[in-house]
Amino acid sequence: MAEAGIDYAAxxxxxxxxxxxxxxxxxxxDVNEEFLRISGRTRELMVGRYLFDVFPDNPGDPAASGARNLMASLQRVLATGERDAMALQRYDVESLERPGEWEERYWSPVNAPVLGPDGQxxxxxxxxxxxxELIKARGRGSRTQVLEAELYTRARELQEGNERLRAAHAREREVALALQDAMLPALGPIGHHRAAVRYQPAVGSLNVCGDWYDLVDLPGDRIGVAVGDVVGHGLQAAGVMGLLRSALSAASRVADGPAQALEVLGLYARSVEGAENTTAVETCVDWDTHTITYSSAGHPPPALLHVDGTVEFLDQATDPxxxxRPEHIARPQATTTFAEGDTLVLYTDGLIERRHEDIDTGLNRLADSLIHHRGTAPEPLADALLLDLLPTVGTTDDTALVIVQL
Structure with a gap:
């Protein structure tokens, strides 16, 4: 049957x-007919109504956790965009014929996302x-009943273990965020130039990453601006981030340009466990010559918003x-010019990359947002970009953002 002839609603x-x-x-x-039949609800009682108004937890059972567990599963799917299979749940349902009476029910739920064109x-x-019926069947042999009871007990133990694991991950997230906050520099004065920085952590407790940014004053009317992203999550990534950020900040002050600074950082990274495949981009903004010199180690390209409304991605000096690489090779470096009033934007991949989406789509989305907010000062522009580009439900990757008014 041709796809066009399939009645998917039926x-x-x-x-x-x-x-x-x-x-x-x-x-x-929407709900299908089998859902209505087994739940004993009508379509009018369900469609358009909040899930937990239709099926709340039994208020007479202090240990009832079905609604709470289901809410947590659905929120994980919203945050990660991935399916979530739940452990066996006891989820009692109020009788429609006898309001106030709750029927003992056991459910095995699976929740999955439907993604839109933008990946959300x-x-x-x-x-x-x-x-x-499997759990409560009558007339079966005692061994079967024991096995069923044990199945339910093991499922509850697994569920409780998962809750403890999530609590431990949440504590790790808090420590990692505190560590990142301590190591990422506060925005200090950079001459008479205006800038804004943002760090947006991921939603999931395991998704706190090693994103960083840095701005340093250089001799003359120059500044160095960098962002980077350590592969991995949690405390280890945050620790590696601190080491690499400090090393690149020091190297940029003495190196002969961004390429040499990244060369030094690459050599140092070989001695740091967990630093492999870190991406970073270093730029040097020179107001005397109105030039930006840059070099990238596998990082998304900085964006230069010109006063005429065009966006230039600085992608002419990209290396792994x-x-x-096992051997040392000099990294490339490129230079572009800017005019007074242009805006330089550096960021990490959490701002533009989405699952199941080509990176060019994210870059185009960034360019469109920059053009839309052309002429906006760095601080409100930073807020506008995060609002435009980050998913409304939550992010599974960190985002670092630096904006410099040129």
């Missing part, structure tokens, strides 16, 4: 299992296997990330 309604579609706000967008989650597929 297919959805005929699915043999319980399936619902939820909006990112967790309201029912636009719908959640909520599939449920009803296993109440740090430590990617």
């Amino acid at each position: 297919v959805f309604q005929a699915l043999p299992g319980m399936v619902a579609l939820l909006t990112p706000d967790m309201a029912y967008a 989650v636009v719908l959640l597929v909520h599939r449920v296997e009803e296993v109440t 990330p740090l430590g990617a």
Whole structure:
């Protein structure tokens, strides 16, 4: 049958299992017939209503956790854009015929994302296997009942273990963020020039990364501006970030240009565990000559917003990330000119890259946003770029951003 001839709405309604579609706000967008039949609800009682208004936790059971666990699973799908299979849940349901009475139910849910063209989650597929009869079946042999009880107990233990693991990850995230905050420099004066910096951490507890930025005064009317991104997550990445940021900051003050500074950093990175394949870009802005000299180690290109509304990506001096080559080779360097009023933007990949999307799409999105906000001062421009470009639900990668008014 040709794809155009398939009635997908009819297919959805005929699915043999319980399936619902939820909006990112967790309201029912649609439910299939099997969901209505097994849950005992009507379409009018569900579609358009908040999930946890339709199926709240049993208020008479202090240990009830089905709603809380389901909420956590759906939020993980929204944040990561990946499916999440839940452990077996006891999730009691209020009887429609006898309000105030709650029926003991056991569910095995799986939640999956539906992604829009921009890579963001636009719908959640909520599939449920009803296993109440399996758990509560009467008349079976005692060994079967023991095995079923043990199955439920093990599932609850697994769930509790996952909750403890998430709590430990949350503590690690707090420590990593505190470490990053201590090591990333506060924006100090850079002569008479205006600049803005931002650091936006990832949403997930395991996704705190090693992004960094740096601005340094150089002799003459010059400054060095750099950003970098360490591969990995958590405390180790944050620690490596601190070492590399400090090393590049020192090298940029004495090196003969950005390429040589990255060469020195690459040699140093070979001795730092976890520094392999770090990306970084170093720029030198010279107001006396109105030039920007730059070199990139596998990093997304800086953007130069010209006063005429055009955007130039500084991509003519790109080399592999740090430590990617076994032998030492001099890194490339390029120079471009700027006019008074231009704006230089350096960033890490969290600002532009999205899962299942070509990087050019993200670069074009950045250029469009810069053109739209042309003439905006660095501080409000930084806020506008984050608002325009970061997902509304949450990010799974850190973002560092530096904006310099030229």
